[in-house]
Amino acid sequence: MYEESADRLVTAAADGEDQAVEAALRPKLLDEFIGQERVREQLSLVLQAARKRGSAPDHVLLSGPPGLGKTTLSMIIAAELGAPIRITSGPAIQHAGDLAAILSSLTEGEVLFLDEIHRMSRPAEEMLYMAMEDFRVDVIVGKGPGATAIPLELPPFTLVGATTRAGLLPPPLRDRFGFTGHMEFYAPVELQRVVHRSATLLDVEIDPAGAAEIAGRSRGTPRIANRLLRRVRDYAQVRHDGVVTAEIAGQALDVYEVDARGLDRLDRAVLDALLRLFGGGPVGLSTLAVAVGEEAETVEEVAEPFLVREGLLARTPRGRIATAAAWQHLGLTPPVQTPPVQTTRGSVPPQPELFPADGS
Numbered sequence: 265m266y267e268e269s270a271d272r273l274v275t276a277a278a279d280g281e282d283q284a285v286e287a288a289l290r291p292k293l294l295d296e297f298i299g300q301e302r303v304r305e306q307l308s309l310v311l312q313a314a315r316k317r318g319s320a321p322d323h324v325l326l327s328g329p330p331g332l333g334k335t336t337l338s339m340i341i342a343a344e345l346g347a348p349i350r351i352t353s354g355p356a357i358q359h360a361g362d363l364a365a366i367l368s369s370l371t372e373g374e375v376l377f378l379d380e381i382h383r384m385s386r387p388a389e390e391m392l393y394m395a396m397e398d399f400r401v402d403v404i405v406g407k408g409p410g411a412t413a414i415p416l417e418l419p420p421f422t423l424v425g426a427t428t429r430a431g432l433l434p435p436p437l438r439d440r441f442g443f444t445g446h447m448e449f450y451a452p453v454e455l456q457r458v459v460h461r462s463a464t465l466l467d468v469e470i471d472p473a474g475a476a477e478i479a480g481r482s483r484g485t486p487r488i489a490n491r492l493l494r495r496v497r498d499y500a501q502v503r504h505d506g507v508v509t510a511e512i513a514g515q516a517l518d519v520y521e522v523d524a525r526g527l528d529r530l531d532r533a534v535l536d537a538l539l540r541l542f543g544g545g546p547v548g549l550s551t552l553a554v555a556v557g558e559e560a561e562t563v564e565e566v567a568e569p570f571l572v573r574e575g576l577l578a579r580t581p582r583g584r585i586a587t588a589a590a591w592q593h594l595g596l597t598p599p600v601q602t603p604p605v606q607t608t609r610g611s612v613p614p615q616p617e618l619f620p621a622d623g624s
């Protein structure tokens with residue numbers, strides 16, 4: 265699978281700078297966590313019940329796109345339980361032995377956060393089944409016919425698994441989670457609160473319209489909102505007096521080529537080619553990719569998901585087509601479809617004509 269590069273300002277993947285500042289911006293308790301009302305309420309019940317019973321809660325699976333707060337929620341779970349947390353990820357556990365080493369060093373009640381759980385190796389996954397269900401693992405010593413399984417008791421712990429692709433989890437693993445929280449993209453008003461909260465923590469003066477302007481360009485994702493806020497802060501401090509208003513935020517994000525709807529240069533290049541060169545489609549993916557000078561994978565996995573989500577582009581069996589909203593967003597008028605012209609040799613299909621909205 266194509267890994268989205270972290271050098272785009274609007275990628276939901278964390279870059280180095282994000283990792284450095286995110287710790288300071290993470291809400292610490294459930295009450296400070298903005299949005300995701302349903303997951304928050306469900307999780308709050310799970311945690312309160314566990315506290316009341318004095319036992320570790322069921323294992324928790326958090327699923328949803330990157331940057332929506334899965335790591336943050338796992339830390340909140342540990343904080344709400346007053347338990348320590350151990351953080352690891354699927355790709356870091358390639359051998360069952362790696363997992364056995366982690367599991368055997370957990371303390372009672374500890375929270376184990378396993379990010380990208382769908383990327384764990386199969387043997388490790390199978391070891392995890394038993395650990396989750398019976399708090400026990402079989403450590404295999406030796407090889408071949410002489411190999412023996414030594415059972416190892418584990419203290420009760422809570423696994424918090426996170427995945428961007430819940431559909432890839434094998435059912436036996438999925439079934440061992442007592443609670444699954446599905447994270448959704450954030451509404452603009454919720455992101456506005458995220459921006460406002462982060463601005464306060466970063467000591468940035470921002471007015472409500474400034475926060476709304478950043479929120480509207482953040483693609484429903486707190487990580488992107490926090491990153492855009494930092495770029496807007498730079499602009500406000502270098503070119504102005506440091507205060508973020510809607511006008512300053514708009515100017516700053518125009519410099520960084522993130523438009524009012526959160527599209528960046530690549531997204532707009534794809535739409536622009538689809539509209540201007542191919543009359544809105546249908547056009548095949550590889551042709552579209554050549555037209556924008558990118559790999560087909562980049563167009564398909566980096567630009568298209570957001571364009572489809574925004575209702576600007578549709579994938580059809582005949583190829584990619586632009587929606588009416590796409591024409592509107594780029595300020596273009598869709599081609600006029602004239603009826604076929606009858607000639608003595610038959611009908612000539614209509615040719616699309618493009619008219620820029622300004623009439624030029």
Ligand SMILES: Nc1ncnc2c1ncn2[C@@H]1O[C@H](COP(=O)(O)OP(=O)(O)OP(=O)(O)O)[C@@H](O)[C@H]1O
Pocket residue numbers: 276277278285286287289290291296297298299329330331332333334335336337379458486487490
């Ligand atoms: N509900 C929220 N309220 C405030 N800030 C949030 C919220 N959700 C996420 N954030 C902020 O967004 C950033 C990214 O969150 P986090 O690292 O938890 O996302 P994630 O879903 O784990 O991403 P990934 O899957 O890439 O690891 C953090 O700085 C966090 O503080």
